Amino acid sequence: MPDLTVMRRHYQHEGLAEDQLAGDPFRQFARWFHEAVEAGVVEPNAMVVSTADAEGLPSSRTVLLKGYDPRGFVFFTNYGSRKGTDLAANPNASLLFPWIGLARQVVIGGRVEKVGRDETAAYFRTRPHGSQLGAWASEQSSPVADRAVLEQRYADLAARYPEGEGVPVPPFWGGYRVVPRTVEFWQGRENRLHDRLRFVAEGDGWRVERLCP
Ligand SMILES: Cc1cc2nc3c(=O)[nH]c(=O)nc-3n(C[C@H](O)[C@H](O)[C@H](O)COP(=O)(O)O)c2cc1C
Numbered sequence: 001m002p003d004l005t006v007m008r009r010h011y012q013h014e015g016l017a018e019d020q021l022a023g024d025p026f027r028q029f030a031r032w033f034h035e036a037v038e039a040g041v042v043e044p045n046a047m048v049v050s051t052a053d054a055e056g057l058p059s060s061r062t063v064l065l066k067g068y069d070p071r072g073f074v075f076f077t078n079y080g081s082r083k084g085t086d087l088a089a090n091p092n093a094s095l096l097f098p099w100i101g102l103a104r105q106v107v108i109g110g111r112v113e114k115v116g117r118d119e120t121a122a123y124f125r126t127r128p129h130g131s132q133l134g135a136w137a138s139e140q141s142s143p144v145a146d147r148a149v150l151e152q153r154y155a156d157l158a159a160r161y162p163e164g165e166g167v168p169v170p171p172f173w174g175g176y177r178v179v180p181r182t183v184e185f186w187q188g189r190e191n192r193l194h195d196r197l198r199f200v201a202e203g204d205g206w207r208v209e210r211l212c213p
Pocket of ligand 1: 062
């Protein structure tokens with residue numbers, strides 16, 4: 001068993017200074033996202049989404065970021081899943097990009113809204129045929145007796161919608177857009193004196209504050 005108390009990396013990364021920061025969090029995110037891609041981070045668009053249910057009980061899971069622009073950050077999922085029922089009761093979420101290889105993380109907090117059905121349909125059509133069927137086959141987050149039940153559902157759907165045939169968008173499936181209120185850029189530095197610069201929405205613009213590490 002490795003000794004976890006001595007497992008730590010020594011960060012010697014370049015810092016993130018106020019005068020280097022882009023004017024808004026979307027452009028800053030674009031820069032860092034590009035750098036994560038260039039650095040070969042595995043699935044750089046994988047992010048941890050945290051939600052809370054009506055009682056305030058939190059839960060987290062990884063999903064893939066499928067788009068972002070000044071309106072917010074978009075992912076797709078099953079609206080009946082645990083995250084879906086959480087968001088119906090409490091439309092707030094936190095997104096976390098753990099770009100560990102670069103000693104970076106981005107943490108976004110904001111309100112969540114469903115994307116329009118046209119936007120969902122446009123994305124659904126870009127998914128491989130098998131993923132489209134998979135979205136129909138899975139009552140995401142519900143218990144299932146065994147794997148065979150899922151495979152049978154998938155086979156029935158594949159018979160109904162053979163490859164090349166249009167698969168309709170499941171009504172229970174679609175996108176969420178997280179409209180950020182805060183976006184924090186964290187850069188690991190020497191001696192645990194990390195840089196933390198946080199954009200906070202203010203009126204039509206953004207205020208930047210530095211947080212203690
Ligand atoms: C790398 C990775 C990417 C994932 N991407 C998605 C995704 O884009 N959408 C999704 O619904 N689930 C995705 N999942 C599965 C979720 O983590 C989760 O198991 C599922 O959405 C059910 O979550 P819930 O029961 O908390 O609602 C992904 C998992 C991993 C590990």
